[in-house]
Amino acid sequence: MDIKDRIEARIGQGEFLTNMLLVTQKQSDQTHTDFVHTLSGIAGSVRALLENNDLLRRIDYAPNNYWPKLHGKAFAFVDGGVANIELPSAAPIGIRVGSYVVRPGDASEKREQFNVELSLVDDLFSDSGFLFESDFLDVAKLRDAARMVSEVAAGYRLAKAVGKDRVDAVILHGPLINPVAPYGLEDFPAFGRNACRVLLDDDDWDGDTRERQFVALYLKVLERLRETGVPVVGAVERSIGRDPVFLRRLLDLLQDSKVLKEKDARDLELQILSYGLNDASLLDVVLGDGEYVVPIPVMRQGPESKWPEDWKRTIRDYPNAFTTYIKPSAMVMPFRVEAFENIQMFDDLLALVFHTSRLLPSYGFPVGLDIVDRFAKVPAWLSRGVKGQHQIVLLRRAIESGDPSTIAFAKRVLAAKGRDWLFRPST
Incomplete structure (x- = not known):
């Protein structure tokens, strides 16, 4: 009944409209009541699988007891901003990655610190460009590649800091591990050597052209970030894709452990797909207040058949994203949290993510990421x-x-x- 009530409430807010239209198009006799009934059955099956296999956890919201325990710790929130400039005769790129470091319980002026960890300004069509060695027709891809590696590079700088600048955890706005196959094109330009040194924070690094390609460089930065040992997570606010990657991987794991028969796993996956449900939309009605799924490793690089042939072995070296979905409160969509598989005290970090998501009414996302997002954003003016x-x-x-x-x-x-x-x- 809880699941059915959550579905009815979401439909009342306008959610699932696209899904209902999709089903109606395929099955013209489908009614609103049938939709709710069938969706309740799908959600109930997923809920039962999670409960019966001890894959659900819950965090109690207890701010008065929780926040005093964090006194003396420092947490860094990281986000990048990209300048939106369209010019007819140039391709300027402006990226800055900001950090917001907060020390809960510290009443001194050092409680909060803002900093621009990394900034890159260049003209992508310039012969003397600093960022890339040559231009490329799809400028948007160049900007995306530069932004992704810049955000992880900023996280690396924070994670390897020592002394008074040391932080206890880093929280990135967005995925920790992005798909890289779309950037492994044959004519995709390499990063400049000086740009690589800035991104790796290493003035002596001297990689060759292949090592300076995005696929290789992004992996290098991720590996250095993981080697710091500092807990790092990426919090993904919106799930816009329709592919239920997380739930499919969960069904695969249950099938591999002989908990679920192949036919049952396939039938449930087909039901989820036929209703156009992605991970967030289905888990929104499966999870209750403060609940999250036990993290599982998810390969985020997509099907190997779509990997560029020249980069297949490098892409195989990419780490899995240790992934969960957490639902901060009853009427807030769950969001994805990613980490490296060797992360220490992931449950403690999820408690931080959860409690910072409850600081603003109805916001439902770590407020530190909203703060740094406003700080790093390149203003329109x-x-x-x-x-x-x-x-x-x-x-x-x-x-x-x-x-x-x-x-x-x-x-x-x-x-x-x-x-x-x-x-x-x-x-």
Whole structure:
């Protein structure tokens, strides 16, 4: 009944609308009542599997008892911001990764510290570019690759700090381990040597071109981060994909341990897929207040058949993401938490994630990550300023050339605003 009530409540909030439409399209006689009944059956089956195999844990919300125990500890929250600048004749990239270090119970001015751990500014189309050795048609992929490795690199800098700067744990905003196959393309440019030294925080590193490719460099930073021994987790706020990766892996483990028959595992997976449910949407109605699933290793690199042939052996070396989903409160969606498999005191770190997710009413995500997100974000006014300055330089150089065709071209570029909906054809 708890599961059915949670489903009805979520439907009342507009959740599962897409799923209901998907099922209705496939089965025209499906009704709202049938949808709730069938979804309750799926959720009940998953709940029973978790309970019967001791795969559920619960954290009690007890802030008055919990927070005093953390006195003297320091926790770092990390997030990156990317400048959103679109220019017709350049591909500027601006990334900064900020940290928010907090010491619960410390009443001194050192209780909270903000810092920009890493900043990268470059023009991706420039011959003298610092970040990548050459350009690439898909600029968005270059920016994503630079952002992902930068955030992990910032976490590494914090984790290896000693003395007064030492932290007891690092919490990243987003996945700890990202899929890398999309960036292993044959013509994907390597990072510059100096950029690699910045990302590895190692002035003597001298890797060759292959070692400076994203797939290899990202793995190198992850390995160095893991070797620090400091507990590190990534908290993923939104699960937008439809593939239930975590639940599929859970069913695989239960089948491998002979708890679940192959037919039963396959039938349950097909039911989940037919209703368009991902991990977060199904676990939202399976888990109760403060509950989480016992962490399991999940390979995040996707099917091997889609890996670039040249990088298959390197991708096999990528660590699994030790993964769980935790639900902070009754009407808040669960979110994914990832760590390395050798993490120490993961339950203690989940308690920190849970209690920081309850600090703001109805927010339901570690508030330290919201704080650092606002700190690291590149403001729109700064992006507009960079774009404006670039336009001024472009026009000035065109005028200085004295060439009428160059001046006309610059004017057209600066005046271009795309298609205006007012001038679209009426038929």
